[in-house]
Amino acid sequence: MEPQPPSFSQNLQPASSKLGQSHFRRVSCTEESSHYPIPSTAADVLHMRVKEGSKIHNLLRLVTARLQEERRDSSGRSLRQVVFTGSGRGLTKTITCVEILKRKIGGLHQLNKLYYKTVNEVWENAQQGAPAVTVPKTVPAISILLSKDPLDPQEPGYQPPETQKSM
């Protein structure tokens, strides 16, 4: 079965579904991503790209190790900010990742940004040589900035760290 990601955008739905049902059996989906609109203030920011097949355990192991390491480098500061970006099917996983991280490491300020990401898919046809078709698609994406330093509370999408257990 061809992996056909559901596109909720109304005007682009016929294109990829038509390709999936017609002769274009072979799929080689190469993507090109665009910017992510998060204003990061620190110099070094760890950027975690969460995809659909990412393992949360592996991601969090990396992030906690980087966030909690001692100041061994010459710049003298450990990592203060992490950005998680995810789109399409990896979107829910991104949010889950962030929630679990916030539970592990408390006191993190959060800034959420939602945007549309344009993805170019290249569909090939295995039968007829190589007339490759590029289909541009817009998928929803999220960028979440987690920082140990306080962020601007007036910014839309800002979420303060949880002081007490709300559940």
Add this chain to the structure above:
Amino acid sequence: MLVNRNASTQTTRFIIWPHLQPGTQRNMTEPRNSRLSTIPQTAPAHTDSASPAVEMDPVEYTLRKRLPRKLPKRRNDVYVNMKTDFRAQLARCQKLLEGGGHREICVHGLGLAINRAINIALQLQASSQGALQLAANTSTVELVDDLEPEDPEEAGEPMTRTRNNSAIHIKLLPLLRGWLYLSLSTLLTAASVQVNSVPHLSFAYTN
């Protein structure tokens, strides 16, 4: 023992946020109460009679998801689910926005409906031509599953399992009004108005 393994994992992934209208809420709470007394033979649509392989027990369990706890719903809250048609939910949000009377609307989504909620919010922003501002908040919601033994003869006791799920809450704020409020508040503080009149004014504005 391992009956319908696929079904259990499939339905576990699709968490349904109750669309809080009186009709559907009645539908969802009814079968839950009725199944406590009868042996589940015919399963209603949203509950499954799959038995998850509980570590080493040969006892078969029926997995039943409890609904997430009911959150207060104001008039401008929209809860997104995967059952209702996407376009219908989009139109509903559009109507709430254009109907006036609400400064902002809040779109909520749980689990798989997070994607849909974000999509609805982004579509609304795109169709409003830049007059809307999005503010997203994430949270964790605890969901409880009831595990009941299918055979009353086999000595198994009903267990509950708790798991966490992510939720998103997106506020759609009109851009102009937000700016107006901000400028108004800065004007008042700069002009050194009396302290007790300032909260009165801000309260009147939000009303």
